[in-house]
Amino acid sequence: MDKTQGLKVTRRSILKTIPALSAISAGSSFFTKAACAQEPLEDGYTICDNCNQMPMCGIHFQRQGNIVVSVGNWKEHSGKLLCNKALATLQRLYNPNRLLYPMKRTNPKGSADPGFVRISWQEALATIAANMKKIRDQYGAEKLFIFCGDPKEPRPAAMRLARYFGTYHYGTESSVACRKGSLLAEQLVFGSEYSGGGCGPKTKSYMVMATNGAWSKPHGWWNMINAAKQRGVKIIVIDARRTKVAELADIHLQPKQGTDAALGAGICRVLFEEDLYNKPFCDKWVYGVEEYRNYCKDFTPEKTEAITGVPADLIVKAARM
Ligand code: SF4
Incomplete structure (x- = not known):
């Protein structure tokens, strides 16, 4: 049966629901409210299945009739911090373009209308x-590539299909898109996972750029950075927004949007000028260091401030940290 029939979601109720989806607020447990049916508001509890078998975070939702109108953290659940994927559940559930x-x-x-x-x-x-x-x-069978994305449950069946069909070309989202490429690159370049691994035992300062892991990675990464903070690691956050992660920062740099490369060049200029970078590492592993050093010469703290809006003294302070 058509799922929309099961849920009794009409186009009208969807259109009423969607504007409310933008009313997201980081601090509130219930971040979406849809002014839809006149039915009484009821609470419910469930498990997020966006990550499949784990970590199964807890969802506290509210519904009116057959419409889920809000989704938020289930405070008593052990996995009580929902990430962005779960917080977007209503968008996913009621998007009028959802494939059913x-x-x-x-x-x-190539036609304007695929029909x-x-x-x-x-x-x-x-x-x-x-x-x-x-x-x-x-x-020939091997010319077929069978790809299985998320959810992960159908993967064993898709693998068997590939095998019995006769192709060894089988891939999943975890093998190509889920940071595997960048993790492999880190292993090849640094000898181990680096940014993905978070702070090592010798880390003294940690720079976070344009990511709000408190929301996008509320478990492993968020716990990692809080633990690092507690053991005295200095944290620099580069983000125009005041995020939950930025609240942990010893230095929060807020560049104007689209000026982060200039900020990077300004910070690197200080590193080069004051000889604060790991020269043996760069000599061995990094291409184009001299060219980049020359490029950065132009980005004095004052000029970088004029471009990015970040105070010159903070740029120098962050580079030294
Ligand atoms: S990490 Fe996010 S997507 Fe995964 S189960 Fe938890 S809330 Fe859902």
Whole structure:
């Protein structure tokens, strides 16, 4: 059955719900309120399944009739800090463009209107199977790449499908998109995971740039940075916003939007001028250091302040830290 029928969500109720989705406030437990039905407001508790099997954070929601109108932290639950993915649940649930059943393109690719029409699961599966057979007959089974994104539950089945079909080309979102590429690069360049690993035991200062891990990574990363703060690691946050992470900062630099590269050059100029960088490491591993040093010469603290709006003395202080 069409899920929209099950939930009795009409286009009208969706349109009423969506404006409320922008009313997100970091401090409130309930961050979305939809002024929809006249039904009584009821509380409910559930588990977030956005990360699949774990960490299963707790959700406290409110509903009016069959409409979920707010989603927030379940304060008594051990995983009580929802991340951005969970906080966007209502957008996901009620987005009018959400895919709910198989759709087939009826106009050629590149057409202004793809002409999608709804088809049955039977037709969808038969079409896919026929195309897979065509690929195998024409080019060989190994020319097919089977990719399985999130959720993760169908992965074993997709793997078996790839194996029995005869292709060894199987991939998942975790193998290509979920930071695996950057983790591999870190391992190749530094010999271990670096930014992903957070503060090491010898870390004395830690720079966070344009990320609000209190919301996007409320468990591992947020615990890591709080523990680091407690053991005396100095924290520099570069973010135009006053985030929860910025509240931990010893130095908070707030550049105007789009000027972060200039701020970086201004900080690096101080590092170069005062010989505060790891020269043996750069000599061994970094390309273009001399070119970058020359480029940064222009970015005096005063000029960097004029571009970014960050006070010159703070730029120098952060670089020295
Ligand atoms: S980390 Fe975020 S997406 Fe994952 S279970 Fe918790 S709230 Fe849901």
